[in-house]
Amino acid sequence: xxxxxxxxxxxxxxxxxxxxxxxxxxxxxxxxxxxxxxxxxxxxxxxxxxxxxxxxxxxxxxxxxxxxxxxxxxxxxxxxxxxxxxxxxxxxxxxxxxxxxxxxxxxxxxxxxxxxxxxxxxxxxxxxxxxxxxxxxxxxxxxxxxxxxxxxxxxxxxxxxxxxxxxxxxxxxxxxxxxxxxxxxxxxxxxxxxxxxxxxxxxxxxxxxxxxxxxxxxxxxxxxxxxxxxxxxxxxxxxxxxxxxxxxxxxxxxxxxxxxxxxxxxxxxxxxxxxxxxxxxxxxxxxx
Numbered sequence: 350x351x352x353x354x355x356x357x358x359x360x361x362x363x364x365x366x367x368x369x370x371x372x373x374x375x376x377x378x379x380x381x382x383x384x385x386x387x388x389x390x391x392x393x394x395x396x397x398x399x400x401x402x403x404x405x406x407x408x409x410x411x412x413x414x415x416x417x418x419x420x421x422x423x424x425x426x427x428x429x430x431x432x433x434x435x436x437x438x439x440x441x442x443x444x445x446x447x448x449x450x451x452x453x454x455x456x457x458x459x460x461x462x463x464x465x466x467x468x469x470x471x472x473x474x475x476x477x478x479x480x481x482x483x484x485x486x487x488x489x490x491x492x493x494x495x496x497x498x499x500x501x502x503x504x505x506x507x508x509x510x511x512x513x514x515x516x517x518x519x520x521x522x523x524x525x526x527x528x529x530x531x532x533x534x535x536x537x538x539x540x541x542x543x544x545x546x547x548x549x550x551x552x553x554x555x556x557x558x559x560x561x562x563x564x565x566x567x568x569x570x571x572x573x574x575x576x577x578x579x580x581x582x583x584x585x586x587x588x589x590x591x592x593x594x595x596x597x598x599x600x601x602x603x604x605x606x607x608x609x610x611x612x613x614x615x616x617x618x619x620x621x622x623x624x625x626x627x628x629x630x631x632x633x634x635x636x637x
Contacts, residue, residue: 352443354409355635356419357627358398360385361450362471362492362501362548363599367401368624369409374632379624380404384549386471387425388491391434394423399440418444420631422453422623424472427489446634450623451476451489457626458595458619461633465587466619467579470598471552473499475582477592487585492548498578500552500600506571507554508532508543515539524561524568528554559603569607576607583612595619 354377355370365385369378382401385394398421406412419442426432426449439445451474455466465477473496474489492501507528514525515536521529531554532539542550562568583594596608596616605613 352418353416355628355631356417357624358421359450359623360423362386362424365397365401366624367405369405370628378405378408387423387431387435391438395438414440414442417442418631420446420627422448422450422627424450446631448630453626453630454597454623456629457621457623458597460620461629465592465594466597467583468598469499469600471500471548472496475586477586485586487582498575500555501548503558503571503575504551504554507558510567522565522567524565527557572607580609580612593617
């Protein structure tokens with residue numbers, strides 16, 4: 350069966366975005382779905398990707414993996430075991446290329462060219478590509494030990510504030526009250542919430558932090574520290590600022606007021622997203 354379509358997939362802890370293109374790389378359809386970060390499980394990741402692809406192909410025609418070459422940028426690919434198990438579970442695509450969502454975000458941001466990015470969403474990661482195999486990754490260690498400055502990182506700190514407020518260790522500020530209400534309103538409900546919490550549910554607390562930052566010192570402190578963490582990732586990637594830098598991901602723009610001025614002065618707007626970058630990835634593998 351001939352190769353008819355190219356697919357780019359961006360998968361993280363909050364959602365999945367796919368773009369389907371013709372063989373020349375011209376986009377035909379886009380769709381989105383649930384989370385497909387590998388930390389949430391291999392089977393759920395493939396289920397989310399295939400659900401999003403079914404939605405995209407509803408605009409085109411029948412979805413037949415054997416007629417498609419697919420590039421995927423997914424959170425969790427740094428874990429070699431997860432990546433291997435994910436590829437082993439793949440449907441029968443004509444060709445498949447897998448990399449981190451950080452690297453496909455870089456490819457999308459710089460239209461397939463060299464550059465650096467810090468991507469800030471549910472998780473966080475920095476990637477720099479100096480050409481060929483010369484790549485550098487900073488952060489991306491995964492939640493809860495890493496992903497500094499991310500939505501999950503911010504949400505975890507907001508949740509810790511709520512715990513202290515429920516205990517009486519800190520005053521019940523506006524942010525603490527809002528988070529306690531989100532957790533269910535009392536200690537019993539909060540314990541139940543924490544027992545089922547994931548990086549995705551922690552990240553869902555981040556809008557509360559941003560909303561209360563103008564009049565809540567604790568919220569402002571959390572976001573200021575997030576900005577410093579993001580700047581530290583950028584500086585570690587490219588200490589002498591050789592490469593163009595883009596700030597990417599769903600939280601990058603929302604966190605702008607808390608990002609250091611030196612970082613903002615360096616950064617440019619991304620030219621495309623991680624799904625576009627995944628298309629660059631698979632096209633490079635096909636023509637490389």
